[in-house]
Amino acid sequence: MNIHFFFPAFLLLVSASPALPGPGGAPPVREITMRECVETALRGNIDIAISRSERESAGLSVPLEEAAFLPRLTGDVSFSRSIGPTGSSIAGTLTVDQNAWKLDAGVSELLRSGTALSLSFQNQRLEAGTALSLFNPEYTTSLTLSARHPLLKRSGRKVTEAPLTIARAGTEAATGEWLAKVMDIIATARTSFLAFHAAYRQIEVRKAALSLAERLFDQTAARIDAGLAAPMDRLPAEAAVASRKEELLRVEAAAQNAEDDLKNVLGLRADQEWEERLIPVQPPEAPDAPGPNDTYPEALKRRPEVAALSARTRQAEIQEMVARNGMMPDLSLTASAGLTGLAGSPFPNPFFPGGGTEFEGSYGDSLRELLSGDYYTWFVGLSTEIPWKFQRERAEWARARSALEQQRLRKESLRANIRAEVRKARRDLDSSLDRVDAAAASVAAARGKLEAEERKFDLGASTTTQVLEFQQDYAQALLAELTAKTDAYVSQTRLWRSVGTILEKEGISVR
Structure with missing residues (x-):
C-alpha cells in the first residue's frame, strides 16, 4: 500500500x-x-x-468651543401697563396709570485675551400723566459700552483658550x-x-x-x-x-x-x-x-x-495649568461708558411750570440728544473675589496634577x-x-x-x-x-x- x-x-x-x-x-x-x-x-x-x-x-x-469667541446678539421688545394707588401727596392723583414700551438690543463678545465686552442700546417710551411727570409721553435712550478684564485668575490668552x-x-x-x-x-x-x-x-x-x-x-x-x-x-x-x-x-x-x-x-x-x-x-x-x-x-x-x-x-497639562491659575484671587478691572438722551411732550407740572421745553420733541430728538454726547456716564473700578482658604481650588489643582x-x-x-x-x-x-x-x-x-x-x-x-x-x-x-x-x-x-x-x-x- x-x-x-x-x-x-x-x-x-x-x-x-x-x-x-x-x-x-x-x-x-x-x-x-x-x-x-x-x-x-x-x-x-x-x-x-x-x-x-x-x-x-x-x-x-471644536466648533462648540470656538463659538465662545463669537459675538452674541441680544434683544428685548416689551410692553407693560400698571395701575396702582400712590401715597405721594405731590403726585396730584390717588392712582398712577403707566404705559411703557421698551426696545432693547445688545451685543457681547469674549476676546481671546480674556476681556469681556458688551454694548447695549436701550429705548423706552413712557406714558404716565402725574404731577411728577415733566413729559407725557417721555422718550429715553441710552448706549452703554462695558468691559471686564481679569488681572489674575482666568487672565491671559492660554487660560481663555484652554477649553x-x-x-x-x-x-x-x-x-x-x-x-x-x-x-x-x-x-x-x-x-x-x-x-x-x-x-x-x-x-x-x-x-x-x-x-x-x-x-x-x-x-x-x-x-x-x-x-x-x-x-x-x-x-x-x-x-x-x-x-x-x-x-x-x-x-x-x-x-x-x-x-x-x-x-x-x-x-x-x-x-x-x-x-x-x-x-x-x-x-x-x-x-x-x-x-x-x-x-x-x-x-x-x-x-x-x-x-x-x-x-x-x-x-x-492644560487642565493642570488652568487649575493652577485658579489658585489666584479673582481680581478684575471693570469699566463702562455710556450716553443718554431724553425727549418728550411737555406735561403741565405745578412744581416746575414751563419746565422741560429744552427736551421737547419726539423719539428722534431723544436719539439726537444721545448722539450729541452732552449727557454721559463713565465708570472705572476693581472687583475681587477671594475664596476662603481656597479649599475647592486646592482640591481641583491636586486632582489635575x-x-x-x-x-x-x-x-x-x-x-x-x-x-x-x-x-x-x-x-x-x-x-x-x-x-x-x-x-x-x-x-x-x-x-x-x-x-x-x-x-x-x-x-x-x-x-x-x-x-x-x-x-x-x-x-x-x-x-x-x-x-x-x-x-x-x-x-x-x-x-x-x-x-x-x-x-x-x-x-x-x-x-
Whole structure:
C-alpha cells in the first residue's frame, strides 16, 4: 500500500469537496479570502462604527468651543401697563396709570485675551400723566459700552483658550484612538481568518487520516480472511478508525466555532449571512522575515496610540495649568461708558411750570440728544473675589496634577509595551519561519517512514499496529506543519500591528 500519491491527492479532494453545492435545503457556500475578511470587517464591524462615531463627536467639540469667541446678539421688545394707588401727596392723583414700551438690543463678545465686552442700546417710551411727570409721553435712550478684564485668575490668552485647546487635543486623540481601533480590527480579522483556515485544514488532515485507517482496516480484514493475519489484528484497526472518527468530530466542531468567531469579527448581521458556510482560501503570499524598519523607533513614529496618548497628555497639562491659575484671587478691572438722551411732550407740572421745553420733541430728538454726547456716564473700578482658604481650588489643582501624572505614566507604560510587542513579534516570526522549514522536513521524513512501513506490511514484515503508529506520526507531522505556517502568518500580522504598518501592508488608506 503506497500513500505517496494517495494522501496528498485525498487532501486536495476533501479541500475542494465542501465548495460543491449541497442538496436541497443545504446552506449556501462561498469561498472567502483573508483580504475579503479585512474589507468586510472594515465595513461592518460594530466596534469600528462605535469608534468612528466617538471620533465625530469629539470633532464637534471644536466648533462648540470656538463659538465662545463669537459675538452674541441680544434683544428685548416689551410692553407693560400698571395701575396702582400712590401715597405721594405731590403726585396730584390717588392712582398712577403707566404705559411703557421698551426696545432693547445688545451685543457681547469674549476676546481671546480674556476681556469681556458688551454694548447695549436701550429705548423706552413712557406714558404716565402725574404731577411728577415733566413729559407725557417721555422718550429715553441710552448706549452703554462695558468691559471686564481679569488681572489674575482666568487672565491671559492660554487660560481663555484652554477649553478650545483641550477640544482640539481631544479631537486628535479620538482620531488616533479610532485609527488604532481600525488597526486592531484588521489584525483581528486576519488572525480570526487564519484560525478558521487552520481549523478547516485540520478537518482535511483528519479526514485523510481516517480514510487511511479505514483502508488499513479493510486490508487487515482481507489478510485475516486469507489466513495471513491473526483475528486479533483486527482490534487495533477498529480502534484506530473509531479514534480518528472522534478526532474528526472534534476538529469539525472547532472549525464551526472558528467560523462563527470570524463572522462576529466581520460584523455580519443578517440571518442568511450567518447561515452561509464559508470556505477559507489559502493565503497567497508567504510570510517574510522581519525587515529593517520593523523596529521600536519606527513603531513610536507610526503607532496611532502614541499620538493619541500624547494628545491626552496635552489635555491634562492644560487642565493642570488652568487649575493652577485658579489658585489666584479673582481680581478684575471693570469699566463702562455710556450716553443718554431724553425727549418728550411737555406735561403741565405745578412744581416746575414751563419746565422741560429744552427736551421737547419726539423719539428722534431723544436719539439726537444721545448722539450729541452732552449727557454721559463713565465708570472705572476693581472687583475681587477671594475664596476662603481656597479649599475647592486646592482640591481641583491636586486632582489635575494627579491626572497629569497618570497620563505621563500611561505614556511610559505604552512605550514599554510597544517595545516588548515589537521584540516579541520579531522573535516569534523568526521562530515560526524556522519551524516551517523544520516541519516541512519532518513531514517528508514521516511520509518516507510510512511508505517504507507500508511496503513492509505488504510483504508481511510489519503489523497493523506499527502501520497505524506511522500513520499517526505522519498526520501529526502534517498538523505541526500547518500550525507552524499559521503561527508564521499570525506572527507577521502581530509584527505589522506592533510596528504600526498594517494599513500600509494591507494597502488601505483611511480618512
